[in-house]
Amino acid sequence: MLCCERRSFACSMSGLIPFSEVQSKPKRQKVKHLDNMARRDRVVHLLRQLEKAACSCPAHSHKFYRASGHDCGRKTDYAFEMASSNIRYGEGVTQEIGMDLQNMGAQNVCLMTDNNLSQLPPVKAVLESLIKNGVNYKVYDNVRVEPTDSSFKDAIAFAKKETFDVYVAVGGGSVMDTCKAANLYASHPEADFLDFVNAPIGKGKPVIGALKPLIAVPTTAGTGSETTGVAIFDYEKLKAKTGIANRAIKPTLGIVDPLHTLHMPERVAANSGFDVLCHALESYTALPYNMRSPCPPNPMSRPAYQGSNPISDVWSRHALNIVAKYMKRAVNNADDVEARSSMHLASVFAGIGFGNAGVHLCHGMSYPIAGNVKTYMAKGYNVEHPVVPHGLSVVLTSPAVFAFTASMCPDRHLEAAEILGGHVKNTKRADAGLLLADTLRQFLYDLKVDDGLSAIGYTKNDIPDLVRGTIPQERVTKLSPREHTEEDLTNLFEASLKLY
Structure with a gap:
């Protein structure tokens, strides 16, 4: 910043008006109104000189913000932005x-x-x-x-x-x-x-x-x-x-x-908690912000979901630790104020994390799972229409998804597995996905989650529709750390028909 300030200062010094004239008052005031006009003209001239020679860095240049766009000189982004309520x-x-x-x-x-x-x-x-x-x-x-x-x-x-x-x-x-x-x-x-x-x-x-x-x-x-x-x-x-x-x-x-x-029924508490779980896991394993493309031509074009980054990582990891410690207690005992309060905070922490980093395949695949619901009536929800609660639609594909994505960032998958109670000692990095998938299955089994997509009314014949519903969700699916094809999505849905 000091460098930019010096450049702007130097630009003003190189204008047509000497420094002494800018700083000192006129020594003569014979015709006051003419003198005032002259000074205004000089100020306008100086401002025009400054505008032409101003520092071009984003922190100081007004032109940068007025411009419709600029070329950042690279295909992927180079910055991330944090925003939260x-x-x-x-x-x-x-x-x-x-x-x-x-x-x-x-x-x-x-x-x-x-x-x-x-x-x-x-x-x-x-x-x-x-x-x-x-x-x-x-x-x-x-x-x-x-x-x-x-x-x-x-x-x-x-x-x-x-x-x-x-x-x-x-x-x-x-x-x-x-x-x-x-x-x-x-x-x-x-x-x-x-x-x-x-x-x-x-x-x-x-x-x-x-x-x-x-x-x-x-x-x-x-x-x-x-x-x-x-x-x-x-x-x-x-x-x-x-x-x-x-x-x-x-x-x-x-x-x-x-x-x-404290007023949430057991299944509402469970499904809400699964959303926290996947927010944390997906944002922590999302494509890094500096690998996401395209590089925005203007800050206004930078998406809300930017990819994993050092600040979001802190919130996501902390949320995952709270889920591991308190979620089962919060689901199993509505009167456990400590557990339910902690999960409420975990939801906020994960929200700040994924609200800036984004989510990826679990959420992208969940949208057609919820949207194509047939007759499934979720327990604990006082509704008269078939519904697959959001958290449930997200978590049912999580074992398959993280087994698939682990090869791109195995250390993060291993860390997540360890936080959730997996035994990572002597586990090879190549097995990170399998370990996290098994750890998630046990976690879901302990919380009495339906046994996969088949348990909520889907069959293998529905998979083409589920894949078609996932394809338009590129806002989130493009943040998957591993690129995927329609065939990959088909395989992930098939692997999610049964969990246990």
Whole structure:
């Protein structure tokens, strides 16, 4: 930076106006208004000289930010960027939300949740705080568990009917993602729905206009959506999940109150935890950021999911350690406040990790698994439609996926296996994938996970559809550390039909 500052200083010194003239006042003031005009002309001239000769480094050059793009001189990226919501954590911290909204000067708040949660303590706690602090609000409680493009559009229509100045999401990932979308499209009323949806399904346009503040109150310990600029939904036309990924839609504040997780049924706690597990594993083993292509022509073009990097690694690894220590306790005992609180924090940690590094094959393959659901009714979910919970759809392919990817970064796979309880002593690097796969199978067996894709209604005949649904998910699949073909995806789905 000092070097750049010296260059800019030298550029100004090499202009047509001597340093002494710039620093000292005119000695004569015969005609004051003419003198002022002359000085203004000199300042304008100096600024023009500075602009022509200014340092071209990104930290100081205004031209860099005005330019539509530049050539970074390489095919892969050379930088990564960290972004996350502000997070407030503590037992009972939900009571502060009314004060937050009052501090923001909120005049009309949109509170989004789902039908089931609207009758439970987390939403009641939020409403009590709003009423106590005199906050005006309207409630939308029709969020769909595992949202679709249709359910997103319904929430968007609600948001557009009013002039909301702050949004509040109380619920799991479905609620938070729906609220993000409602805020985005209500703030861009002229936009077509597919404008911001990830390419190649949507147009993947950048979000340029400002959004309203959004406060997220997560009630599950899994998605990490309170930290990320990602909103996922089922695109019904393709029977596959896709989403919107842009830092602009991340919540302003995540209020993480571990008391809310005590209300999760056992299977909800398990499936939410599996999402944390895979967020941590996938982001830690993702393609490194400096191997991801293309190199963005402009910082605005750098994707939210950038590949593994030294900062995300810290969050992902720490989340994995917490999962290993507390997840089984949290699932098996709803009254274990320490375990459930720890998993709530692990969800945040993993969210910060994957929200910047990204995920890869487990998530990419999970989208058609959830989108093509037939008759499977998940236990513990108060819904009237078939549903494969997100965390379950992700984790069912994890043994096959990590056996496949391990050859590209075996040390990381071995480390993950060791954290999860695998015996790595004397294990060869070439066997890292098999060890991690076996460790995951035991972990899933202990937590009573359905025995593979066949147990949730899929057969070998469904695999071509599952592969076709995975191919468009290049936003995440391109971050796999190992390149893959349609044949590879077919083999991975086949290997996931049975786990044990």
